[in-house]
Amino acid sequence: MTDLYQSQRAMRHMRRAAMQRGVIAILDVGTSKIACLILRFDGPERLREADGFGPMAGQSGFRVIGAHATRSRGVRFGEIAVMNETERAIRTAVQAAQKMANVRVDHVIACFSGGEPRSYGLAGEWELQDQVVTEQDVARALAACDVPQIGEGREVLHAQPVNFALDHRSGMGDPRGQIGNRLACDLHLLSVEGSVVQNLLYCIKRCDLELAGIASSAYVSGISSLVEDEQELGAACIDLGGGSTGISIFIKKHMIYADAVRMGGDHVTSDISKGLQVPLQVAERIKTRHGGVHATGMDDREMIEIGSDSGDWEKDRRTVSRTELIGIMRPRVEEILEEARTRLDAAGFDHLQSQQIVLTGGASQIPGLDMLATRILGQRVRLGRPLRVQGLPLATSGAAFAGAVGLCLFAAHPQDEWWDFDIPSERYPARSLKRAIKWFRDNW
Amino acid sequence: MRPLIPSAPAHRDPAPSRTAYRMQRLWLTPVFRALLRVGFPAFVMMFSVGLYLSDASRRQAMATAWDGAWEKVEDRPEFLVKLLAIDGASPALAEAIRAKLALPLPMSSFAIDMEAARLSIEELDAVADAEVRIRGSGVLQVEIVERQPVVVWRTGAGLSLLDGEGLRIATILERADRADLPLIAGQGANRAVPEALALLAAAQPILPRLRGLVRVGERRWDLVLDRNQRVLLPEVAPVRALERVIALDQAQKLLDRDVIAVDLRNEHRPVLRLAPAALSALRQARGLESGETGL
Numbered sequence: 001m002t003d004l005y006q007s008q009r010a011m012r013h014m015r016r017a018a019m020q021r022g023v024i025a026i027l028d029v030g031t032s033k034i035a036c037l038i039l040r041f042d043g044p045e046r047l048r049e050a051d052g053f054g055p056m057a058g059q060s061g062f063r064v065i066g067a068h069a070t071r072s073r074g075v076r077f078g079e080i081a082v083m084n085e086t087e088r089a090i091r092t093a094v095q096a097a098q099k100m101a102n103v104r105v106d107h108v109i110a111c112f113s114g115g116e117p118r119s120y121g122l123a124g125e126w127e128l129q130d131q132v133v134t135e136q137d138v139a140r141a142l143a144a145c146d147v148p149q150i151g152e153g154r155e156v157l158h159a160q161p162v163n164f165a166l167d168h169r170s171g172m173g174d175p176r177g178q179i180g181n182r183l184a185c186d187l188h189l190l191s192v193e194g195s196v197v198q199n200l201l202y203c204i205k206r207c208d209l210e211l212a213g214i215a216s217s218a219y220v221s222g223i224s225s226l227v228e229d230e231q232e233l234g235a236a237c238i239d240l241g242g243g244s245t246g247i248s249i250f251i252k253k254h255m256i257y258a259d260a261v262r263m264g265g266d267h268v269t270s271d272i273s274k275g276l277q278v279p280l281q282v283a284e285r286i287k288t289r290h291g292g293v294h295a296t297g298m299d300d301r302e303m304i305e306i307g308s309d310s311g312d313w314e315k316d317r318r319t320v321s322r323t324e325l326i327g328i329m330r331p332r333v334e335e336i337l338e339e340a341r342t343r344l345d346a347a348g349f350d351h352l353q354s355q356q357i358v359l360t361g362g363a364s365q366i367p368g369l370d371m372l373a374t375r376i377l378g379q380r381v382r383l384g385r386p387l388r389v390q391g392l393p394l395a396t397s398g399a400a401f402a403g404a405v406g407l408c409l410f411a412a413h414p415q416d417e418w419w420d421f422d423i424p425s426e427r428y429p430a431r432s433l434k435r436a437i438k439w440f441r442d443n444w
Numbered sequence: 445m446r447p448l449i450p451s452a453p454a455h456r457d458p459a460p461s462r463t464a465y466r467m468q469r470l471w472l473t474p475v476f477r478a479l480l481r482v483g484f485p486a487f488v489m490m491f492s493v494g495l496y497l498s499d500a501s502r503r504q505a506m507a508t509a510w511d512g513a514w515e516k517v518e519d520r521p522e523f524l525v526k527l528l529a530i531d532g533a534s535p536a537l538a539e540a541i542r543a544k545l546a547l548p549l550p551m552s553s554f555a556i557d558m559e560a561a562r563l564s565i566e567e568l569d570a571v572a573d574a575e576v577r578i579r580g581s582g583v584l585q586v587e588i589v590e591r592q593p594v595v596v597w598r599t600g601a602g603l604s605l606l607d608g609e610g611l612r613i614a615t616i617l618e619r620a621d622r623a624d625l626p627l628i629a630g631q632g633a634n635r636a637v638p639e640a641l642a643l644l645a646a647a648q649p650i651l652p653r654l655r656g657l658v659r660v661g662e663r664r665w666d667l668v669l670d671r672n673q674r675v676l677l678p679e680v681a682p683v684r685a686l687e688r689v690i691a692l693d694q695a696q697k698l699l700d701r702d703v704i705a706v707d708l709r710n711e712h713r714p715v716l717r718l719a720p721a722a723l724s725a726l727r728q729a730r731g732l733e734s735g736e737t738g739l
Binding site: 089095102207 | 457458459460462464465466468469472473474
């Protein structure tokens, strides 16, 4: 785990360097599309004067100067399946975004939805040496958390302290400088398959880019689609993506749970393709133009032409009513939502006071989805679109880009994670000290 | 299984090749871009110019072409100076200036070195300050401020006119040429002209009798009056000593008597040198000497 700790730490340094240079790229590696945004950071003061607004949710400090989304290839369930193809798709997106921005980017922050994320809640305690809480004490409290068995070959993607308690006072955001005897902390740990992260790292390295941060797409789409009071009072964000559906639960502006269902809009498309005997491209077109989940009497009369060029006149002139199409789509959408409901129940979402659920992602644009979701997920469901970000083109501001926009906010204001705190000095392995002494002896 | 190595792409791949991607990133690098857009053209230009100029005959040809073009401009009638006008100088000095400059008029104004002309005019003794400029319509205007002579200085070589600071202005042949100016003599007299002028001003009451001032030993003045009378003035504060003599003269007609010299070199012990006849008369009067001894 120390290895990943070090690499996450290196990424933080890289991010700081990128912020100093002022340009950073955002890469959302999805199953259906790969989006690349290029951000320019140029100080909040200048922008505030220019547009006359105060800082809006921390997003006035940057501006999107380049954006491009391309069809993803070689990605399945949010994981890289064919390395070459993915690399080419990333190159396409990055090159077009660079061309639009007219700057070269070297640092990239990436997010992905696959890797079977699993959430763990950890708790740690630390007796304070001298009454006042220092940064070292926070680090020691975090280090005191007992790490569960996250499984062979899995790595930690996020480890965020979500709550601090000092003696009997709980719910503190920042305990530093306060006086007490015992510091306790709650840590939310998100683990993913290590190989998925390694593949993504390798892919980005092959594009001559350096990774300045990595995030789970369930987390970042939650950041962008949940409004501030939802994040504060508690809400769940369901990101209906192409290959997987990300679920994240927020409370007190911290993510406390994340999960992913390995089903998404692409499965709906493949259902249509199988059901109507059409190629995937045609199925995708039919889904986006005529799709829905609620059949009405009107839909029986609306006939959809299924074009094809097989040469067989009968086959090429087939039509299908919209009701039939809905009949194919609805079970799959219901299955996805019910699976999400199961995950939420398993996480204990029904114990939260606020039962707000926000649907976002590309597949949330199916007409009538909100009514269907209300039946399955509860009354308080709304469709969410990502926050408006300065300079973002209209084409990339839809619900499908919730992850990318969230990643912009994440890049501008990352949450403190476990590796942002220094390792407590007594926790340094003795071996490294011995090695340092040996090096000193050998060289001097 | 699908073949891993595709035989031929079915349709155009939208992805840029690795080389194209790298080239675009290279092109977007600011340093590289500046180098290519400014550095490379500048280098090419410098190199080609250098290559062209490396041939000596080309350099020669360029120099001659430039000189020809320049001469053509120089020789235009607009730049010709036809006349030399001298203001503020006496006719003799004006002649001297013309002779000194010796400009072969008409000539191009580019060929006249104004500064050198001004310096050469100022070399003349009689010129205190000169200003040379080219006026419109081809006139070279010389403005002169002349030095004013205040004393005549007699030396072994001849008579010179000096200005208030002791600078030589001109030579004259006879004293009578400038009878209006006082006369000074002696080696180093020119270096003490201001003091001489102060003495002359103080000697106003005896001016009709004054013949001149003589510098003695380059340190003090003798006032020479007619009848070969001399007033020997001290090195320090000569004007006060002179005023003392004049006061004595006005009170007791000192200088009207038969005195050869009034010696004031030591202010505590002024000495009178009497003429031999007066001296013997004095001695007789005192009964020191008989009147017949000398006979």
